[in-house]
Amino acid sequence: MTDRRREACWEYCLLTAYEGNSTLTMFERDGARVEQIAESPLDDGMYQDVTTLVARDIARLGAEEWELISVNPFALPGVSSTELFFKRPMRQSPRR
Secondary structure: OOHHHHHOOEEEEEEEEEOOEEEEEEEEOOEEEEEEEEEOEOOOOOEOOHHHHHHHHHHHHHHOOOEEEEEEEEEEOOEEEEEEEEEEEOOOOOOO
8 A cells, every 4th residue: 555545544423413412423444333422401401502512522523633524504394403524544554
């Protein structure tokens, strides 16, 4: 493998934020792994707004060396959502 190809090995993840929740999908060689990373009710039972949740999650991913590469807002009937795609250099050589 050339040095250029070795440099081009990336890991990808997707942060999806909607209605007081966020999920993190890690794209792995064997498939996708989904993790619920926030469902944050406040003291009065209301949920934090999506901006607060996403800011916290983006900061966490940034500290883990993930780079934001795409933002895709979308809406389904009754649900507004935002997808944020991230990448970072692969930390270990990919399995063959």
